[in-house]
Amino acid sequence: MKLYDLLRDVEYTVVREGNPEISDIIYDSRKVSPGTVFAALKGAAADGHKYACSAIDKGAAALVISDDLDFDIPDGVAVVKTDDTRLALALMSRAFFNYPERELKTVAITGTKGKTTTAAMIAEIFEQAGIKAGTIGTLGIVYGGNTYKTDNTTPESYEIQKAMRNMADAGVKAFVIEASSIGLKASRLAGMTFDAAVFTNFSNDHIGGVEHKDMAEYLYCKSLLFRQCRNAAANIDDPAWEKITADFKGDILTYGFSEGAKLRAKNDRLLSDNGFIGVHFETEGLKNLSPDVGVPGKFNAYNALAAISAVSFFDIPDKAILDGLKIAHVKGRVEPVKVPGNYSLLIDYAHNALSMENVLTTLRQYKPNRLITMFGAGGNRPKVRRYEMGETSGRLSDLSVITEDNSRFEDVMDIIADIKTGLHKTDGKYVVVPKRKEAIRYCMLNAQDGDIIVLAGKGHEDYQEIKGVKYHMDERELIAEIIEEEGL
Template structure:
């Protein structure tokens, strides 16, 4: 592809060479430069791509993209040099062109907010798939293209990886992509040039504020708001106190949803939830509610917690706008489960078993307070702590579980290079602050088995920390461990008489 084609949709100045030069690939990691590539000198918090210009020259790059004109002086005349205001934005536009603008061949659904992004992307994906659509997903736990899972370092990948994923989705026959759009992704122009068909705002609370992320809450909010300047339709939670600030400067049509009041500035919201109630049926937990507006019906979702109502409303609005029949949406919502996010395992009609990825104080408090709304006879937590991580997180986890749970079973998570007993000793410091009751069983499967064989009617057993993970990392080795498989094995062992259930 000609360099001029790659650069056709953004402003640049050609400092030397020809724009007709052929380019085989766009590179921003100097280690991957080969002959015939264009090297984009990105400036980051840790390193400055301009210092790798000698490497790019030595390895035969056809062109180099710089932000500072004085850097061109060290580049031989036969190499094309273009100057741009932002190398990150240039990378995004060039990557889109390189892969043939795959985002324009998909229905793009981007979700931003502090909480609920992962769960909501999976809910939308699941409901669309149940309606017969092929859907790609990009987010916290990587990307999914059909049944293929692709790990990712960032919630919103770098623009080159993002467009490569889009292209793979198009190749695989996907019609839709649902993705988490993080504030960092927006701030760092990873989604620059994409016009999302639908942009969603879930909620906002202070997070990701610090030297390496956002300078202030105001900057965090501003970065979130950028999504609504690059989408056709914006779908906004009108119950969040920041919704009007999120829409400042927006260029999209606006749709709203609410569970607290059915008018926004004297205009009726597009979807309003009322008659909200809790489902606790034979070990299955969830929510039921009634909606009015663009859909008028009763809704059931088997994911516990009031936040599930909001996530479900986003799913309903998106699916309604893309033309999915109401019945298919409702059927999909009733069946949907999100792996590792308050995931209910159907193990018994007498007690509930839940898997959740919560592994810090904030997320643990959220999931436990949600489960307490169902008034369990006992709330039992099985968890450990990550090795080679902050001890403060362990103290906080111990304190919150000691405060809210009836029993904590301390066990193995990903101890990495630390000893399980040392990690649990730190957790016990927090447990002592809240006088939490606990026992210790180092083997995670045995810890789960203890809870299952000692469960009483009405109990809720929540397995914290692993969520979607299917491994344990111990002394530098990753061992396969999936809690769903462990629970199924324990059930088989109980049925065969290998394990005895305590009366």
């Protein structure tokens, strides 16, 4: 693609004439190759303008800059100047990948909590309706049964557009993205108009450092999403909803438990039956539904309402909504694993005391026969985390099963001894099974009817790190092996 075609949506001035053929867009000077255009981004830690000379040395055919350069530009290199190179990168990337959002149904979700779960619910509803879906968010780029890791919840604009193009070319028809406040602030979604935007909730987070200077900026950045959507839905029970959606020029589809919501929920209750744990509620107003949601915790009724609101802007059958909400889950987040027997087995990423407290407190509400927590702790990390995790599990679990995690360069028994220090501050019962697979086997073979068992710490990870080496280890595979080995 010619440089000026790439810049068709960008406001710029020409510093050095030239319209070379561009093979790719690069924003990391280390990845520049002949024929590429280098966008000099300015970030909190680095300024791409400092690497412009290096980019030229590596064969960059063109530069996109926002600041004047302090060196002479050699012949044959085109240079354009724009006010915001991050915005330019987003607009160039859309053009380079031929505007992939035009081939997809698009949904963006913003909010402090619930984005990942809501995205998973929306994607599953689309799938149940026969519409292939892909997502970008905390877990990475997910479509076609594969997950590709990313550095940020909302990656750089080039990575988003490339992923969307790959999705569209692979037959994906619906796209759901977690729109973080940082991503919106950095113009990573700039230029796109989403078919639907959803606001979940707003609370104190991401303040200070390189993120947001205060809550006002945090709220403002989230509100940016509602300048670039055709339809909008918002949680009416959150006081910030009107400020965050203030720039939307249309009717807001509100959801919540309040009487004023256009999609109202009522009669919510916890569900626990034959290994299934989740939440049930009914809706009225926009839709009259009675969904069972396969993710535990009453707060997931709000995530489900957000998902219903989002898909209501498309032609989605109610059956697909009900089926999708029942089976949707986030890999490694209180993820249910089907096992023989009348007990629940969950995999969760909780790997510190706070996340463990949140998960176990939620599961306690289901009044299990026993709440059993299997966990370890990471090596070469502060010991206080181990004490705190031991104390939290001892206080909230009926039984703690202590095992290995990513022991790294420490002896697993030393880590377990530190966990026991925290456990001994409580009267919680515990057993020690150092090998993780054997600890899972112990939990499964000793499970009783009505138990809830949480395998904590690994979540979506599919490896175990020991003495600097990462070995493949997926707890789902271990569970399947145990079922086969034990004839369960």
